[in-house]
Amino acid sequence: MTVKDSNGVELKDGDSVTLIKDLKVKGSSVTLKRGTLIKNIRLTDDEQEIECRAEKIKGLVLRTEFLKKA
Incomplete structure (x- = not known):
């Protein structure tokens, strides 16, 4: 299984990513x-x-379509 960001770059455990859109966190x-x-x-x-x-939120799950590799 390969996980890719919004630009098609492969992501791995421990990578850093940047948000490409403002996201509201449900329940917060x-x-x-x-x-x-x-x-x-x-x-x-x-x-x-x-x-x-x-930002003090543990266990946050984000969709890869809103991320780009830093």
């Missing part, structure tokens, strides 16, 4: 802004999702 009042750097991602069983930690 936090909005992740465009350009936010997220470090040390973890791949999941789904090739369109990654797990990460950002």
